[in-house]
Amino acid sequence: MESEEKPARQCGSCTLCCKVLGVAALDKPAGAWCRHCRPSQGCVIYDVRPQECRTFGCMWLANPSFPDELKPERSKLVFVLEAEGNRIVAYCDPGWPLAWKEAANYRMLKNMAIKSAEKGRQVIVSLREHYTAILPDRDVPLGMVKPGQRIVYREAGAGAARRLEPAVE
Template sequence: MEPSLVTTTATPPARACGTCTMCCKVYRIEDLNKPAGKWCTHCAIGSGCKIYDVRPQQCRTFDCVWIQDPSMPDSWKPEHSKIVFSVWPATGFIYGQVDPGAPFAWQKEPYLSGLRAWSEKLLQERRHILIFVGSNATLIMPPGPVPIGPMSPQDGFVVRETFTARGKDYVATRVAQGG
């Protein structure tokens, strides 16, 4: 999914970015023609934005989930976890964009078990967590990751519950735009 910054909520941030600038790398910033997965030329890595006072609106309105949620452990701060979480406004789903320089970061602990537990809580609200490494999406479900594959911002997905000899499992299928 060519990710772009997604506004999370309108509530005041619970934390500050400090030295974290990971969102300046993982997201596409349309107004600056900045591709996803590359550092913004205006980013002073570990310090902040060199054009902070005139930064694009999409940057002004963005706060990652770590900033918004004070209960999220410090180890989940994007500069440590290499994952920037945001809320997709249309669905309330949680999207985790992984630093392409650390594509397996989400599969390490404490992140994978934390993602599985988080997905179980979100399921009660009929919400999901999707992890993106570039455009490749993986749905996180309580039993474990469910690969979806390449997704565009217009795509959706369908989740189907299955039962195997091991118990409940899930299958996720991408639904292309208009499909």
């Protein structure tokens, strides 16, 4: 019987995580290209890149079943699993601030929110360090999340009026 396992993915010409994510070891802020990145080509200090770069892999890269259309260089969204697997964060390229609202991306974010709500997992969009909670029935802007703060979801209402209420505490 043939294996149905999908082959591992490669970053190829994608370098978007080197822009949208911060790198503490380099004092590199989120949302700005790393000075060591050649966009669409790769890292010029690859052999000596920081440990956090070595261990990072976005959800598209790590999971061959993750929708192919969400490859970061195409979707302009870098999906990262955080909070011990309890939160999916889509880091939006600040050069394409409306990318998360584009029809195909938004539809997939909403589908993720519906499936994630059943598992108690959060789906969040991060744009210029401002967060938006994507819920099955609506989106809730949360603003910035400072160090020491956390995003929590609580259930409110009952029956048909039951819904999630996200907050930063």
